[in-house]
Amino acid sequence: MGETRLDLSRIQAARQVIDPVFLDTPLYRCEALEPGLGCSVSIKLETANPVRSFKGRGTEVVASVLADNGVRAAVCASAGNLGQALAWSGRGRRLDVTVVASRHATVAKLDRIRALGARLELVDGDHEQARERAAEIARHEGIRLVEDSLDIETCTGAATIGLELVRTPPSFDAVLIALGGGAMATGVGHVVKELAPGVEVICVQPLGAPAMTRSWHERRVVTTGPTNTIADGVAGRRPIPEVLGDLLLVADDAVLVREESIIAGMRMLLEHAGLVVEPSAALGIAAVLEDRDRFAGRHVVTIICGGNVDPAAYHGWVHA
């Protein structure tokens, strides 16, 4: 593997600054899912924590570095989970957090950002417009801009999931990772490639939000028009060049899945695993559903990376 921006010793050290509530999450074989998927399946469960997603791992590292440097205010753009996590991590460190999100973001996520004491600003456009506005606020107010996936701490924090996956010699052949900005895929991918190089690292995005996957295949940044997916956590249009560079070094493949498969994955996780997950967290299961032959007889692990849903929308998807 070539040199990524990540570093194994920094990832190991990050465990010391991340609140234990986000660490050592359940990793288990979920046999009830297997008949429907035709392969062995393990789950790494990242939803049972105060912000209901893996993003707390990264924001704990971000917030601890900011606090150590005497930074008192920060702003980030978010589809909802990063903002919620930064609000949580900032609250414990007396950091004033501003979150910029799309007006169309998941209401449950926006409500939790406010409830955690962050200032929330909504923009009329999508996540890319929120990114622009957050940068503008940082410039005007002279506060720190936290950029998910670009700021290495967000990747380092997410990478601690990888340490937990390979802690014992892994019995699985492939890890399926939801791909958005890329913090999780580059972080986990880096650790897996360093410590368990035989395990295939497969990133998964929706067909309706394919920018990073297309970029990976073309080995250059490809931007797209408006996204069209229920998987709000991964719906970016403008990949970050540095993150793509890392992804090219650690990912073995990047695949796109249909919305129907994401919904089928959410339904399977509810019915066979008892898990309420948001669409982004069902991408790995969707990838198996769409390519059973590829995974037949193999053992895959998928990261169940978030569970923040609006109940009515969730009900509409899963029970329709």
Ligand SMILES: Cc1ncc(COP(=O)(O)O)c(C=O)c1O
């Ligand atoms: C639930 C969920 N899954 C996946 C992702 C994508 O992660 P990343 O942006 O690190 O690629 C996010 C991003 O916020 C998310 O909230």
